[in-house]
Amino acid sequence: MLFDFATVLAFVVAAVGFAAITLLMGSILRPRFPNAEKETIYECGERPHGAAWFNFNPRFYIVALVFVIFEVEVALTIPVALVFRNWVFRSQGMVAFWEIFAFVLILFTGLIWIWVRKDLDWVKRFTAGKADVAGGTR
Amino acid sequence: MQETLDRLIREVLHEDPQVWAGSWVVYAAALLAVGFGLTVFGALVAGLTSWWERRIAARMQSRIGPNRVGPQGTLQFLADALKLIVKEDLVPPESDQMLFRIAPYFVMTGFALTFVVLPFGYHLSATRMNVGLFYLIAVTALVVVGIMLSGWASNSKWALFGGMRAAAQVVSYEIPGGMLALVPILMAGSLDLHEIIRAQGGFPWDWFVFQTPWGFIAFFLFFATQLAEGNRTPFDLPEAESELVAGYMTEYSGIRFGYYFLAEWGNLWVMSAVISTLFLGGWQVPFVSAETLAGWEAAGTVPVAFYGVSTAVFVTKVVVLMNVIIWVRWTLPRIRVDQMMSVCWKYLVPIGMGLVLLAALTEVLSFQLFGDAAKGPAPLGTPRGALHLAFFAVAGAVPTVLFFRKIFRNIRLTGDRIDLTNW
Numbered sequence: 196m197l198f199d200f201a202t203v204l205a206f207v208v209a210a211v212g213f214a215a216i217t218l219l220m221g222s223i224l225r226p227r228f229p230n231a232e233k234e235t236i237y238e239c240g241e242r243p244h245g246a247a248w249f250n251f252n253p254r255f256y257i258v259a260l261v262f263v264i265f266e267v268e269v270a271l272t273i274p275v276a277l278v279f280r281n282w283v284f285r286s287q288g289m290v291a292f293w294e295i296f297a298f299v300l301i302l303f304t305g306l307i308w309i310w311v312r313k314d315l316d317w318v319k320r321f322t323a324g325k326a327d328v329a330g331g332t333r
Numbered sequence: 334m335q336e337t338l339d340r341l342i343r344e345v346l347h348e349d350p351q352v353w354a355g356s357w358v359v360y361a362a363a364l365l366a367v368g369f370g371l372t373v374f375g376a377l378v379a380g381l382t383s384w385w386e387r388r389i390a391a392r393m394q395s396r397i398g399p400n401r402v403g404p405q406g407t408l409q410f411l412a413d414a415l416k417l418i419v420k421e422d423l424v425p426p427e428s429d430q431m432l433f434r435i436a437p438y439f440v441m442t443g444f445a446l447t448f449v450v451l452p453f454g455y456h457l458s459a460t461r462m463n464v465g466l467f468y469l470i471a472v473t474a475l476v477v478v479g480i481m482l483s484g485w486a487s488n489s490k491w492a493l494f495g496g497m498r499a500a501a502q503v504v505s506y507e508i509p510g511g512m513l514a515l516v517p518i519l520m521a522g523s524l525d526l527h528e529i530i531r532a533q534g535g536f537p538w539d540w541f542v543f544q545t546p547w548g549f550i551a552f553f554l555f556f557a558t559q560l561a562e563g564n565r566t567p568f569d570l571p572e573a574e575s576e577l578v579a580g581y582m583t584e585y586s587g588i589r590f591g592y593y594f595l596a597e598w599g600n601l602w603v604m605s606a607v608i609s610t611l612f613l614g615g616w617q618v619p620f621v622s623a624e625t626l627a628g629w630e631a632a633g634t635v636p637v638a639f640y641g642v643s644t645a646v647f648v649t650k651v652v653v654l655m656n657v658i659i660w661v662r663w664t665l666p667r668i669r670v671d672q673m674m675s676v677c678w679k680y681l682v683p684i685g686m687g688l689v690l691l692a693a694l695t696e697v698l699s700f701q702l703f704g705d706a707a708k709g710p711a712p713l714g715t716p717r718g719a720l721h722l723a724f725f726a727v728a729g730a731v732p733t734v735l736f737f738r739k740i741f742r743n744i745r746l747t748g749d750r751i752d753l754t755n756w
Contacts, residue, residue: 202334210444210445212369214437218422225587284708302686315678317670
């Protein structure tokens with residue numbers, strides 16, 4: 196197992212080295228004539244209006260939260276799926292199946308809840324500063 | 334790989350790898366060589382794919398495409414790489430300098446790390462990890478870090494929008510991707526990519542895609558999630574040039590820009606290899622059954638030709654899949670961002686959950702029905718194979734009929750007609 200991790204480390208070194216070497220080679224060969232016009236941030240040919248580091252649409256935040264929850268779910272299910280066949284061949288398949296079923300069902304309930312709350316809708320409507328929950332006015 | 338190196342040390346250098354201190358040097362050198370070699374292999378594949386894709390795109394659009402550099406333009410990618418390397422490297426002074434410079438390294442690392450476990454043929458891969466698929470899901474997430482960093486560090490509104498969109502898309506599609514990958518894991522009972530391949534057989538009906546209807550559905554959905562994770566059409570919204578300029582790459586130029594495209598085209602190989610491993614039998618050669626292979630291994634007489642043939646089979650499958658991905662790109666239009674999110678969360682995720690449960694239930698039931706015969710692939714002649722075929726026929730026929738009904742309805746509604754005269 197340690198050897199596998201060493202391989203991963205070697206690949207990290209190789210990938211970073213590959214990128215660094217090409218960049219280094221380039222820095223010897225390539226020209227460098229910066230000027231103010233060239234170095235402006237692209238904004239359709241206009242002078243950029245302020246920095247781009249501003250508050251951003253919260254729906255990405257919600258997507259990220261939902262992602263974390265479900266990714267953990269996938270990560271927890273993978274080991275169960277891995278040993279599932281061992282359980283099956285020990286004739287305990289139904290037990291394992293109902294356990295997976297219960298786990299997925301709870302998560303599915305979560306998905307339904309997010310769905311009903313309309314957090315999955317890309318164009319989410321906000322009414323008077325509070326989220327439009329199911330059954331509310333639309 | 335450690336066994337091979339140990340044998341090398343014992344037989345060529347006449348040292349005991351357990352006690353000899355120099356074996357660490359041998360290990361490190363060999364690993365670095367393999368790592369560097371496979372990274373270069375990935376870069377070459379990416380370059381050749383870029384040329385091949387441009388040729389196919391040109392063909393599909395009645396153009397010629399790049400055909401000047403080298404025979405049929407095959408060396409075009411070298412010319413492009415050289416041009417990118419000697420091109421002026423612009424780092425906007427208003428951007429976050431350090432993050433802007435590191436971001437491509439994350440993308441390159443995430444791309445190169447997938448080659449640690451990707452199989453190339455029988456017993457051919459950098460390592461055999463018992464957590465292979467899990468590792469693969471984990472390291473591909475590194476690319477997202479690079480994308481978000483580049484989007485944020487550029488200090489450009491286009492890059493920010495593009496980066497956020499790309500991140501939202503890639504992380505969203507990781508969920509159904511992981512769930513659909515559970516279907517072959519359930520059927521193989523292993524995460525080691527070579528073990529997953531060995532749980533399948535050489536003939537198409539031994540592949541996981543045709544083993545159960547759930548595998549069949551999961552194959553197509555997994556293909557779609559892989560397209561989305563690789564930012565390929567119809568899911569290439571992060572690079573929607575008509576609305577986002579160049580997305581998160583807007584401020585990049587020169588070879589830094591090149592790394593993103595290297596990773597994107599190289600990812601075609603990665604995703605095709607993963608799909609063919611999970612669903613299409615990987616390197617399994619027809620007419621070489623699992624028993625034959627086990628016999629060879631027990632006797633220690635695996636023919637050298639088998640390594641070559643299995644690699645050829647695997648590469649053929651990968652290249653065919655890569656071509657399909659390229660055809661998809663030049664055939665389908667790009668979908669809208671809200672459609673992209675709803676396809677993922679409202680269709681793929683619930684269907685993925687259902688498929689996992691159905692695949693698990695099928696495993697249980699087929700063991701109860703067929704006993705020990707349920708442990709391997711189901712050959713066509715056996716009752717289990719016949720049952721699978723019947724399942725498959727029904728589960729395949731219903732969507733097919735519905736699909737064609739819908740197509741013909743659309744054709745009728747728009748007053749169009751099917752014209753085959755120009756074939």
